[in-house]
Amino acid sequence: KAGVTQTPRYLIKTRGQQVTLSCSPISGHRSVSWYQQTPGQGLQFLFEYFSETQRNKGNFPGRFSGRQFSNSRSEMNVSTLELGDSALYLCASSSGGGAGANVLTFGAGSRLTVL
Amino acid sequence: DQQVKQNSPSLSVQEGRISILNCDYTNSMFDYFLWYKKYPAEGPTFLISISSIKDKNEDGRFTVFLNKSAKHLSLHIVPSQPGDSAVYFCAARNTGNQFYFGTGTSLTVIP
Numbered sequence: 001k002a003g004v005t006q007t008p009r010y011l012i013k014t015r016g017q018q019v020t021l022s023c024s025p026i027s028g029h030r031s032v033s034w035y036q037q038t039p040g041q042g043l044q045f046l047f048e049y050f051s052e053t054q055r056n057k058g059n060f061p062g063r064f065s066g067r068q069f070s071n072s073r074s075e076m077n078v079s080t081l082e083l084g085d086s087a088l089y090l091c092a093s094s095s096g097g098g099a100g101a102n103v104l105t106f107g108a109g110s111r112l113t114v115l
Numbered sequence: 116d117q118q119v120k121q122n123s124p125s126l127s128v129q130e131g132r133i134s135i136l137n138c139d140y141t142n143s144m145f146d147y148f149l150w151y152k153k154y155p156a157e158g159p160t161f162l163i164s165i166s167s168i169k170d171k172n173e174d175g176r177f178t179v180f181l182n183k184s185a186k187h188l189s190l191h192i193v194p195s196q197p198g199d200s201a202v203y204f205c206a207a208r209n210t211g212n213q214f215y216f217g218t219g220t221s222l223t224v225i226p
Binding site: 004006033040041043045055090102103104105106108 | 121124156159160161
């Protein structure tokens with residue numbers, strides 16, 4: 001069973017630009033979540049999509065947006081990049097069910113550097 | 116508002132000894148708790164979990180303890196091995212399937 005695939009793995013952008021990151025979940029998983037990891041801040045929740053609908057949203061500005069396609073693949077977009085957006089962006093998929101051992105499986109992440 | 120807290124950024128343990136990683140949470144409505152392990156340049160990998168209706172779950176060298184009255188979670192690794200050196204994140208899930216993560220504890224197991 002293929003794991004969660006994130007592309008690109010590394011990218012460098014300059015302030016003011018925008019970026020799109022992609023995530024392909026494990027086959028059969030309908031939930032995709034996005035997290036931002038920065039030193040000392042742990043994993044900060046961005047949003048979760050389930051069956052093409054945003055189900056949960058974290059406390060990030062509107063510059064951060066996402067979407068999910070009918071095949072469960074997801075993209076997140078960051079517009080008007082700031083230096084503070086430099087981080088590791090992690091995507092995680094799960095079955096999305098509310099009961100039982102619903103575990104997040106993470107991809108390797110996309111390392112974004114904003115200059 | 117950090118609902119899940121790991122107050123120890125780092126921990127060093129001798130090989131063969133016990134590693135104890137701690138985690139505190141504030142929301143009594145969390146129904147599931149998990150531990151993840153992360154190596155550099157990789158995504159976190161699931162290690163062990165526990166339902167809020169239990170107080171202990173064991174999987175080989177790893178045991179998770181839950182104290183609901185204290186809102187405290189701990190991970191015990193016995194015996195610790197050098198390959199266990201990584202960053203460990205605790206996480207809690209609410210009934211809306213939203214997961215909250217701590218800031219991580221970097222474990223170093225000294226050979």
